[in-house]
Amino acid sequence: MFLSLYAMPSDSAPSRSLFLVVAIAVLLASPGASGQGLVDLLDRARTGEPAFLSAGADVDIARARKDLAHAALLPQVSVSAAASKYDRNYHTRLPGFPDADDRYRSASQQLNVTQALIRVPELMAVRQSDHVLAQARHQHDGAEQALKLRLLTVWFDLLAARDNETFTTRQLLTLERQWDIVLRGNALGLYSGVQLQDARARLEQGRADAATARAELAVQRSQLELLTGPLTLERLPVLVEDAELDGLLTDNLDHWLELSASGNPALQAALSAFEAATAEVAKQRAGHLPTLELVASYSNNGQGAGGFPGQAGYDIRQGSVGLQLSMPLYTGGGQSARVHEAVAQRERARHDIELSRRQAVAEVSQAWLGWESARARVAAGRQTFDAARAALLQAQRGLARGVASDFEVLQAEQQVLAAQRDYHKGRYDQVVATMRMRASAGLLRDVDFSALDALLAEQSAPTAVAVRATAMETVR
Numbered sequence: 001m002f003l004s005l006y007a008m009p010s011d012s013a014p015s016r017s018l019f020l021v022v023a024i025a026v027l028l029a030s031p032g033a034s035g036q037g038l039v040d041l042l043d044r045a046r047t048g049e050p051a052f053l054s055a056g057a058d059v060d061i062a063r064a065r066k067d068l069a070h071a072a073l074l075p076q077v078s079v080s081a082a083a084s085k086y087d088r089n090y091h092t093r094l095p096g097f098p099d100a101d102d103r104y105r106s107a108s109q110q111l112n113v114t115q116a117l118i119r120v121p122e123l124m125a126v127r128q129s130d131h132v133l134a135q136a137r138h139q140h141d142g143a144e145q146a147l148k149l150r151l152l153t154v155w156f157d158l159l160a161a162r163d164n165e166t167f168t169t170r171q172l173l174t175l176e177r178q179w180d181i182v183l184r185g186n187a188l189g190l191y192s193g194v195q196l197q198d199a200r201a202r203l204e205q206g207r208a209d210a211a212t213a214r215a216e217l218a219v220q221r222s223q224l225e226l227l228t229g230p231l232t233l234e235r236l237p238v239l240v241e242d243a244e245l246d247g248l249l250t251d252n253l254d255h256w257l258e259l260s261a262s263g264n265p266a267l268q269a270a271l272s273a274f275e276a277a278t279a280e281v282a283k284q285r286a287g288h289l290p291t292l293e294l295v296a297s298y299s300n301n302g303q304g305a306g307g308f309p310g311q312a313g314y315d316i317r318q319g320s321v322g323l324q325l326s327m328p329l330y331t332g333g334g335q336s337a338r339v340h341e342a343v344a345q346r347e348r349a350r351h352d353i354e355l356s357r358r359q360a361v362a363e364v365s366q367a368w369l370g371w372e373s374a375r376a377r378v379a380a381g382r383q384t385f386d387a388a389r390a391a392l393l394q395a396q397r398g399l400a401r402g403v404a405s406d407f408e409v410l411q412a413e414q415q416v417l418a419a420q421r422d423y424h425k426g427r428y429d430q431v432v433a434t435m436r437m438r439a440s441a442g443l444l445r446d447v448d449f450s451a452l453d454a455l456l457a458e459q460s461a462p463t464a465v466a467v468r469a470t471a472m473e474t475v476r
Contacts, residue, residue, distance in 0.1 A: 038155060038453050042148065042151060044229055048227075048229055051143055055136075055139055055142075059133070065129055066133050069122070072116070072119070073119065077111070077112070079109070079111050080109070081107075081109045081110075082108045084105065085105050086103065086104050089101050102305055104303065104304030105303075106302065107302050108299065108301040110299040111298045112296070113296040117294055117323075118290070118291055121284075123286075127279045127282075128279035128280055131273075131279060134272040138266075138272055141265040142269060145442055148444045149435060150227065151228075152431075154223045154227065156429075157220050157223070157428075160424070160428050161216045163238070164213045164421060165214055166421075167417050167420075168209045171206055172209075175202055176206075177410055178411075179199050181405075182407070239456060240455055240456075240457045253364070256364050260360045260364045261360065264441060266359065267360050270353045277346040280345065283342075284335070287335045290327040290328075291325070292323060293323070294324075295321075295323070297319065297320050298318070299319075302316070367437040367440060371437065378423065381426045385419040385420055388412070388415040388416040392412035392416050396409055396412075431452070
């Protein structure tokens with residue numbers, strides 16, 4: 001699957017209203033000199049988002065524990081050394097033996113080597129560590145997919161909030177002009193008091209809407225900064241104007257469900273967790289089995305004097321090699337309890353697999369329905385936008401012929417701005433829904449961000465030039 005956008009030639013005449021031209025130009029505002037695109041924002045989020053960094057630390061922990069499990073099967077070598085200085089005074093209790101005072105030194109060195117020959121629990125621990133590491137890696141992949149999806153969602157929510165703020169600001173200007181027209185017309189007897197009150201009510205509502213939109217824009221910007229840190233964005237881009245979204249190569253939901261079943265990071269992590277729990281059961285059951293070790297040692301001991309007065313010192317060198325068998329007979333029921341605990345944990349892991357599978361199905365299905373809904377809204381929004389522009393052109397012509405009023409022209413301009421805002425929002429939602437399906441299947445990659453960056457138009461960019469993003473890899 002891949003995401004592609006095709007810019008279609010405009011089939012409607014350009015608006016003759018300077019006000020409308022300015023409004024649409026604002027909607028097409030481009031990023032400022034900061035040049036912070038999605039790729040740059042993703043890099044910043046990766047280096048500062050705590051949940052993602054925590055998942056990376058979990059991988060390092062699991063890797064260290066795997067090395068620790070392997071270490072238990074490798075030779076254990078230790079060396080020890082000691083040196084002492086003695087000041088000894090002898091006083092014998094038998095007559096005829098003289099007392100003595102002497103000073104001497106002693107030193108000893110010892111080398112011990114232990115090699116496990118039969119240790120079934122440690123073998124099971126090594127197998128378990130492989131599954132734990134795989135689980136941590138899948139969880140890290142899931143955290144990365146979640147980070148990417150969250151960044152895209154917040155980013156397009158920010159663009160939608162920008163569009164709505166632009167719309168409400170321009171709508172407020174229109175309502176103020178309408179208020180002036182109705183106010184003058186009321187003074188001339190052309191509009192009634194009811195119409196005057198209605199115009200005033202709509203003006204006050206427009207002011208409230210503009211204030212709400214400004215607040216929402218600030219909130220969405222702060223949500224983005226939670227992921228990326230402080231932003232220096234001056235102006236925000238918009239998807240290429242007059243573009244039609246073709247979000248998927250196939251419209252088969254079952255295909256996406258299959259991709260999610262084989263690639264959903266949370267489901268894969270749950271499967272690895274079950275394998276780790278199974279290995280834990282085997283490890284605890286092996287606690288009843290004997291262990292066999294090869295034990296070897298070499299020592300060197302020296303002392304400057306013997307144990308009794310007049311005895312000479314000595315040097316002793318000694319080596320030994322042997323087998324050591326250990327067999328647990330009774331542990332107070334502790335080992336059996338650990339086996340029962342491991343079995344219960346394995347059952348919980350089994351249920352977690354089913355839970356993860358159901359959640360993956362729900363995620364893909366919801367994203368699919370959202371994509372279909374957004375695609376329908378995009379198609380309807382385009383038609384509404386074209387109809388609104390045609391109605392505006394008709395109103396302008398009627399005004400020139402004297403059969404329409406300025407009030408009707410202003411209303412038509414409002415409809416155009418509202419239709420364009422809704423059209424843009426549908427396109428944003430369609431992109432996010434597509435990326436949500438990709439994330440559920442573990443297929444949301446960096447190249448997708450590069451492709452989307454290429455589809456964010458700058459103000460000076462032509463809107464009728466065909467643009468196609470094929471960088472998003474085909475899902476096979």
